[in-house]
Amino acid sequence: MQLDYKKLNFKCGIEIHQQLDTKKLFCNCPSLIRDDKPDIIIKRRLRASAGESGEVDAAALHEVKKEKQFIYQAYSDTTCLVELDEEPPHDVNKQALEISLQIALMLNAKIVDKICFMRKTVVDGSNTSGFQRTALIATDGFIETSKGKVKIETICLEEEAAKIVKRTKKEDTYNLSRLGIPLIEIATSPDIKDPEHCMETAKKLGMILRSTNKVKRGLGTIRQDVNLSIKGKSRVEIKGFQDLRNMPKIIENEARRHLELLEKGQELKKEVRKANKDLTTSFMRPMPGSARMYPETDIKTIRPDISKIKIPELITDKSEKLEKDFNLNKDLADLITKSGKIDFFISLANKYKNIKPLFIADILMNSGKEIKRRYNKEIDASRHIEEILEHLNKGKISKEAVFEILVEKANGKKIDYKKYLLMSDEEIKKILKEIIAKNKGAPFNALMGQAMAKLRGKADGKKIVELLKKLV
Amino acid sequence: MQAKTRDTVVVETKDKKLNGILMPVPETEKDIVILKLESGYNIGIDKKNIKAIKLVKTFERKKEKTAEVKLNKKLPTISILHTGGTIASKVDYKTGAVSAKFSPSEIIDMFPELKKIANIKSRKIASMQSEMMRFVHYNLMAKEIEKEVKKGVNGIIITHGTDTMHYTSAALSFILEDLPVPVILVGSQRSSDRGSTDAGLNLVSACYFIANSDFADVAICMHENLNDESCLILPALKTRKMHTSRRDAFRPINTTPIARVNFNEKNISFMKKDYDKKNKNKKLNLKLFNEKTRVGLIKTHTNMFAEEFLAYKDFDGLVIEGTGLGHLPNEEIDEYTKENKKIFNALSDMIKKGLVAVMSSQTIYGRLQMNVYTPMRELQEIGVLGHLSDMTAETTFIKLAWLLSNYKKEEVKQLITKNLRGEISERVEDKTFLS
Numbered sequence: 001m002q003l004d005y006k007k008l009n010f011k012c013g014i015e016i017h018q019q020l021d022t023k024k025l026f027c028n029c030p031s032l033i034r035d036d037k038p039d040i041i042i043k044r045r046l047r048a049s050a051g052e053s054g055e056v057d058a059a060a061l062h063e064v065k066k067e068k069q070f071i072y073q074a075y076s077d078t079t080c081l082v083e084l085d086e087e088p089p090h091d092v093n094k095q096a097l098e099i100s101l102q103i104a105l106m107l108n109a110k111i112v113d114k115i116c117f118m119r120k121t122v123v124d125g126s127n128t129s130g131f132q133r134t135a136l137i138a139t140d141g142f143i144e145t146s147k148g149k150v151k152i153e154t155i156c157l158e159e160e161a162a163k164i165v166k167r168t169k170k171e172d173t174y175n176l177s178r179l180g181i182p183l184i185e186i187a188t189s190p191d192i193k194d195p196e197h198c199m200e201t202a203k204k205l206g207m208i209l210r211s212t213n214k215v216k217r218g219l220g221t222i223r224q225d226v227n228l229s230i231k232g233k234s235r236v237e238i239k240g241f242q243d244l245r246n247m248p249k250i251i252e253n254e255a256r257r258h259l260e261l262l263e264k265g266q267e268l269k270k271e272v273r274k275a276n277k278d279l280t281t282s283f284m285r286p287m288p289g290s291a292r293m294y295p296e297t298d299i300k301t302i303r304p305d306i307s308k309i310k311i312p313e314l315i316t317d318k319s320e321k322l323e324k325d326f327n328l329n330k331d332l333a334d335l336i337t338k339s340g341k342i343d344f345f346i347s348l349a350n351k352y353k354n355i356k357p358l359f360i361a362d363i364l365m366n367s368g369k370e371i372k373r374r375y376n377k378e379i380d381a382s383r384h385i386e387e388i389l390e391h392l393n394k395g396k397i398s399k400e401a402v403f404e405i406l407v408e409k410a411n412g413k414k415i416d417y418k419k420y421l422l423m424s425d426e427e428i429k430k431i432l433k434e435i436i437a438k439n440k441g442a443p444f445n446a447l448m449g450q451a452m453a454k455l456r457g458k459a460d461g462k463k464i465v466e467l468l469k470k471l472v
Numbered sequence: 473m474q475a476k477t478r479d480t481v482v483v484e485t486k487d488k489k490l491n492g493i494l495m496p497v498p499e500t501e502k503d504i505v506i507l508k509l510e511s512g513y514n515i516g517i518d519k520k521n522i523k524a525i526k527l528v529k530t531f532e533r534k535k536e537k538t539a540e541v542k543l544n545k546k547l548p549t550i551s552i553l554h555t556g557g558t559i560a561s562k563v564d565y566k567t568g569a570v571s572a573k574f575s576p577s578e579i580i581d582m583f584p585e586l587k588k589i590a591n592i593k594s595r596k597i598a599s600m601q602s603e604m605m606r607f608v609h610y611n612l613m614a615k616e617i618e619k620e621v622k623k624g625v626n627g628i629i630i631t632h633g634t635d636t637m638h639y640t641s642a643a644l645s646f647i648l649e650d651l652p653v654p655v656i657l658v659g660s661q662r663s664s665d666r667g668s669t670d671a672g673l674n675l676v677s678a679c680y681f682i683a684n685s686d687f688a689d690v691a692i693c694m695h696e697n698l699n700d701e702s703c704l705i706l707p708a709l710k711t712r713k714m715h716t717s718r719r720d721a722f723r724p725i726n727t728t729p730i731a732r733v734n735f736n737e738k739n740i741s742f743m744k745k746d747y748d749k750k751n752k753n754k755k756l757n758l759k760l761f762n763e764k765t766r767v768g769l770i771k772t773h774t775n776m777f778a779e780e781f782l783a784y785k786d787f788d789g790l791v792i793e794g795t796g797l798g799h800l801p802n803e804e805i806d807e808y809t810k811e812n813k814k815i816f817n818a819l820s821d822m823i824k825k826g827l828v829a830v831m832s833s834q835t836i837y838g839r840l841q842m843n844v845y846t847p848m849r850e851l852q853e854i855g856v857l858g859h860l861s862d863m864t865a866e867t868t869f870i871k872l873a874w875l876l877s878n879y880k881k882e883e884v885k886q887l888i889t890k891n892l893r894g895e896i897s898e899r900v901e902d903k904t905f906l907s
């Protein structure tokens with residue numbers, strides 16, 4: 001039975017966390033997430049910081065924490081004293097701040113007059129300092145969707161937490177390589193109408209973020225948390241969506257779970273749940289209380305300067321333009337924009353005017369996959385394409401040779417371009433004549449087949465046809 | 473009524489109304505209002521964009537009740553005297569205000585482990601960042617320590633800002649003669665409003681050490697390394713803050729630590745055998761600083777000018793942080809180095825007029841040897857002292873000022889290179905370098 005979300009008084013909002021592709025937010029370490037053997041191990045304990053008393057029994061809380069030791073793994077070459085909580089933060093990473101302002105503008109949000117970084121208390125050890133640094137950058141934005149405006153309540157810039165490696169009763173182990181990577185947090189209002197709409201909103205926000213070309217790509221670099229409730233009852237937060245395509249079904253299942261519990265008259269708890277592989281959800285932890293925040297006194301307040309911020313073109317717009325400008329099909333254009341190689345492609349297409357853009361796009365996007373499929377070898381075509389296209393553009397090698405050269409490269413061989421130099425018309429004619437002489441009376445296609453086999457990579461296919469026609 | 477800091481308000485701007493709490497604004501940013509929103513975030517709002525600020529609720533400081541601390545007769549008594557810094561500060565998450573907590577019950581509340589170690593007495597004797605201190609504050613601390621000793625406590629802890637903690641430890645070492653109980657200075661490199669503070673382990677380790685060892689001298693207790701595992705008990709006169717921010721910034725210079733305290737394993741291991749032991753029969757005698765004593769500390773460098781030295785011409789004493797074994801630019805060796813001769817003449821003149829000048833080395837580690845090269849012999853000739861000393865510049869400074877406060881000038885010149893309280897090592901072992 002289809003659910004009527006309007007009747008259910010379905011309330012849903014989404015919170016997106018996206019890692020930025022810059023150095024760390026408060027130091028000059030690379031944002032390089034690692035899991036190789038660490039060369040630094042630090043053992044720490046967290047103390048119940050005094051301010052918590054009054055709200056929680058400090059002594060009791062302390063007893064809990066005292067038992068737990070935190071082991072931090074770090075690397076001499078990619079983490080520094082800041083991640084270890086042994087050096088105060090540096091000034092905020094300018095690039096990360098600019099990207100967050102850029103995103104705020106793309107989301108039609110109002111940037112605050114002055115940005116104040118805060119310390120948000122974190123007690124699980126995932127921050128060596130005992131808090132996460134976070135700042136509210138902008139409020140009151142919106143995006144357009146097929147079902148109307150979805151308001152953006154807040155946009156924050158914050159530090160990524162350390163990655164949990166292992167939990168035991170006595171100690172938790174964290175890897176510090178992820179700690180401090182800049183993270184944009186975007187929270188929408190509960191304006192989402194239904195599960196499909198939630199996916200649409202998530203996709204659109206993801207697309208906008210990727211349009212900056214400054215966000216990290218790949219597994220775990222973007223996370224979506226969905227908040228939902230029905231019939232004005234308790235709110236539940238769902239974390240851990242692996243594949244956005246499953247989002248609508250997971251949300252629908254969760255709404256059904258709420259409905260079932262309410263029908264049975266059972267209590268619906270305010271809690272954080274995890275999205276499961278079978279598209280249901282399961283309990284993760286109780287909903288945390290309101291965050292305890294106090295000013296990060298090591299960082300001055302920042303007056304944002306948006307005068308030099310440029311709003312990038314959306315990748316959906318770019319993709320459409322790519323189709324038109326370079327005469328590509330939609331799939332290939334989308335593939336290029338999604339890959340983040342759009343600027344690279346455009347530069348290649350503009351530089352090598354003698355080559356069809358479609359051919360460049362195909363080599364750039366598909367040759368790697370094809371080589372993997374055929375020869376089970378890895379190669380990143382974008383790293384070699386310029387060198388090869390340079391030869392092709394000058395008419396020194398044939399189109400066919402381009403793929404063969406990539407195959408050779410994938411096999412780790414050094415390329416001798418002389419081997420691929422195109423033959424002169426005279427040389428081609430000589431070979432064609434030999435073929436015709438050996439196969440007297442053979443049909444044109446058979447001759448062509450033999451000629452191609454012999455001349456592959458040394459002459460352009462079109463040219464062979466042309467010359468063969470003349471000779472027969 | 474006009475809203476004040478920490479009041480709950482509604483701020484009306486051109487396009488919206490914002491609920492929140494008014495936060496204190498730094499002196500340098502008077503053009504904005506900082507509002508703590510209901511989400512907990514602070515934002516700065518330009519005053520020019522504000523149409524009105526409406527008061528919703530005035531701020532009321534919550535009265536916190538704390539339980540009486542019961543005396544445990546089986547446990548020793550330790551007095552904690554606070555001089556400032558953030559070791560016992562507490563954050564109010566609602567308003568972001570940091571307030572310092574000093575009463576015994578508040579201290580126990582924050583560091584409950586202390587209850588099982590000792591009966592804690594605690595009070596504030598000053599409230600300052602350590603770089604603000606003057607000689608008068610050393611005297612003040614010494615007098616407060618004397619009061620506690622007279623009350624019969626088993627040990628005293630001074631909480632202190634870290635920047636000049638090694639100056640204070642040296643000063644107290646000289647002032648407190650025949651100390652019957654330990655005096656341990658404790659600081660923190662991460663403030664106690666955060667979960668990762670080192671204050672707790674430093675304080676608890678110091679208490680544990682006082683309660684469970686026979687040591688009775690002045691020392692510093694700080695983290696041994698970056699782990700929250702062990703603290704070092706460091707010699708008051710031979711320790712230096714060697715890093716701006718690390719937890720293990722305090723390192724012994726030209727000597728070993730006194731002991732290591734591992735509170736989690738309840739273990740104390742002494743690295744030094746020879747130290748002053750608790751003795752109730754000792755009678756504490758204070759040899760205070762003369763607060764009017766003027767001693768300078770000058771660091772030599774290349775391309776120096778005589779005026780730099782002449783700035784100290786009316787001082788009682790001057791510590792020179794020279795280079796290497798005890799050099800300063802005092803020779804004219806070519807047409808370009810005439811200024812060096814001026815420096816030499818100026819210094820010579822100042823010493824003749826009564827300045828006591830003592831050398832130390834900016835290498836930090838190692839001993840002076842002022843006979844090795846001729847220029848240093850010339851310095852000795854004009855009366856620059858310090859030959860064979862291995863004191864840090866900071867300890868030399870404190871010692872010189874203290875000697876000038878308590879002894880005649882001729883005695884000062886004798887005593888400055890004589891070991892009085894362990895400030896000069898007879899032997900320096902290999903493992904003490906960069907440890």
